[in-house]
Each structure stands twice: as structure tokens, then as C-alpha cells.
Amino acid sequence: MLREPGEAAVIDRRTLLAGLLAPRLLHAQAAPPTILAAGATKHAVEELQEGLRAAGQPVPAAAYDTVGALRDRVLAGERPAVVLLSAEAVAAIGARVAIPVDGVAAVGRTGVGLAAPAGRPSPDIGTPEALRAALLATDSVAVADPARGATAGRHFMGVLDRLGIAEAMRPKLRLVPFGVEGVALAARGEVPLAVSQATEITDRPGVRLAGLLPDPLQLWTVYQVAALRDDEAARSLLRLFTSGAAREAFRRIGFQPLA
Known part of the structure; x- marks a missing residue:
């Protein structure tokens, strides 16, 4: 079938526009989460x-x-x-x-804990002094970005201040959007420690719960x-x-x- 001059260009533009709009329409029509x-x-x-x-x-x-x-x-x-x-x-x-x-x-309720890769020795963090030493000795720690409202992430930054090591730890922190993503990094062996709620660590493949933060530094969240x-x-x-x-x-x- 013969097309008038310029008709093919119009059809191509419509096809392109439809392709651009389709993902947006699908997103707009998606049901909100329950x-x-x-x-x-x-x-x-x-x-x-x-x-x-x-x-x-x-x-x-x-x-x-x-x-x-x-x-x-x-x-x-x-x-x-x-x-x-x-x-x-x-x-x-x-x-x-x-x-x-x-x-x-x-x-x-759950508390804040540290995840370590399964099969590797995990540090003693049973007292504030032991936790301080373990954090200073580690290469990196994954933690949920406190700026996104992560409960464990916000609390951990305060713990670093209370331990007097916030500045020393700053270059070692690997910020992630969610605590569970930090736990996944530990499971893959990409970080030796990750901070998260204990419920995001317990019974997860590839990691072990190294321990909860010691009582004087713990945050129990209901x-x-x-x-x-x-x-x-x-x-x-x-x-x-x-x-x-x-x-x-x-x-x-x-x-x-x-x-």
C-alpha cells in the first residue's frame, strides 16, 4: 500500500511516542501496595x-x-x-x-546487631570496649544510610559518637539504602561486618549474627x-x-x- 509523503515519518513518530509512554502508563495503572x-x-x-x-x-x-x-x-x-x-x-x-x-x-521487638560472613571468625562485641576494638580493627562496615530514615543506621552513627570513633570510622563506612543490602554484602564476602536489625540477619544464607550490640549501646525497637x-x-x-x-x-x- 502506497503512503502519502511524510506519512511514514508520522507513523514512526507515533510508534516512538507509544514506546516512550507505555512504561509510564503501566506504572500509573499498577495497583498500590496493600x-x-x-x-x-x-x-x-x-x-x-x-x-x-x-x-x-x-x-x-x-x-x-x-x-x-x-x-x-x-x-x-x-x-x-x-x-x-x-x-x-x-x-x-x-x-x-x-x-x-x-x-x-x-x-x-528486635535489637541492632552485626552480621559477619558465614564460615569466618567473628569478632567479640560483647562489651563496649570489645565493640570499639573490633570496629577499629575492621576494614569496612556496611550500614544503612541514616539519611534515609534507617533505624539501625541512625542508631549506629550515635554509637560511633559514644565510642569516640566516629571520625576514625568515617572512611570505613559503606552506606547502603537498606540494612538488608549491607547484610547481602557480608554474605558475599564484600564486607567483613554489616550493621542491621537482628531480624534482617538471623537465619540468612551466607551470614551469621556476630552478636547484638552490648546492652549499654543497644536500641530495642518495638x-x-x-x-x-x-x-x-x-x-x-x-x-x-x-x-x-x-x-x-x-x-x-x-x-x-x-x-
Whole structure:
């Protein structure tokens, strides 16, 4: 079929435009996540999702980020069915967003720890003095960027100040977006130590929990699940994350029940 002069160029421009717009349209049409969950809870959430999938039930979509980043998304107007965040972040959300009555439940608590590559000797970090010596002796430490609102990352920077080694450690720090990415670096042997919530280290392939930060320097963080909508989807997820299966999933990755 003959085309008028210039018609081929018009068609080519349309094809190019369609190719440029398609990814944006697909992104715009993607359903928002039903669950916003901090990295410390990620592996338990994934285990529960897999259980739903194996049972042939619908699997709610989840998105993961630092506590601070997810808190800010909600405060900016995003409304997932539930969030799994620190109690502090849930309180900040509750001060500005209506949370249904009985819409908050505890998941457990976790502390900050150090990951070391599996199969290698891990340093003694049982006292502040031992931790200080171990950090000064290491080549590098992976830690989640505190500027992104990472709970463990922010706390660890304060620990370095309290130990008096912040300046000495600065060139050794390898900042990553998430604590779990630092743990992955340790699993691959790219760093000898990584800082993260213990729940992001426990039972992970390729790494071992070298230990929790010593008590005088520890930060115990309580995590909660909170419903942000008063609908059946939110209530169903609240039941899921407070079920016996959920308690076991959170326990397996290192969450401790509240006393």
C-alpha cells in the first residue's frame, strides 16, 4: 500500500511516542501496595505471603523501605491497608491519621546487631570496649544510610559518637539504602561486618549474627502492625499478622515477644 509523503515519518513518530509512554502508563495503572513494611519485618511478611500462595489464596502486594521513608509516605497521603513499622513511627502516623479502634497490635521487638560472613571468625562485641576494638580493627562496615530514615543506621552513627570513633570510622563506612543490602554484602564476602536489625540477619544464607550490640549501646525497637483503613482488607491483614502463624514467622527471624 502506497503512503502519502511524510506519512511514514508520522507513523514512526507515533510508534516512538507509544514506546516512550507505555512504561509510564503501566506504572500509573499498577495497583498500590496493600502492605507497607519496614525491612526488619520483610522476611516474615514474605513467609506469610508464601503461605497464602500455597493455600491458593490471594496474596496482598507489599512494598519495603526504611521506617522513616514509609512513615513519610503515609504522612504524605498514601493509604495502604496496613503498615508494619516501629511503634514510634506508628505513633507519629496516629497523631495525624485516623487509625481504627483496635487497629494496632504488637509484632515484637528486635535489637541492632552485626552480621559477619558465614564460615569466618567473628569478632567479640560483647562489651563496649570489645565493640570499639573490633570496629577499629575492621576494614569496612556496611550500614544503612541514616539519611534515609534507617533505624539501625541512625542508631549506629550515635554509637560511633559514644565510642569516640566516629571520625576514625568515617572512611570505613559503606552506606547502603537498606540494612538488608549491607547484610547481602557480608554474605558475599564484600564486607567483613554489616550493621542491621537482628531480624534482617538471623537465619540468612551466607551470614551469621556476630552478636547484638552490648546492652549499654543497644536500641530495642518495638514493631507494630497498624490498620490505616476501616475495611475488610485491613481487618483481614490485621488478623493475619496477629495469627499464630505470624508469631512463628516473626520469631523465626529473631523478633522477641514483648515482656
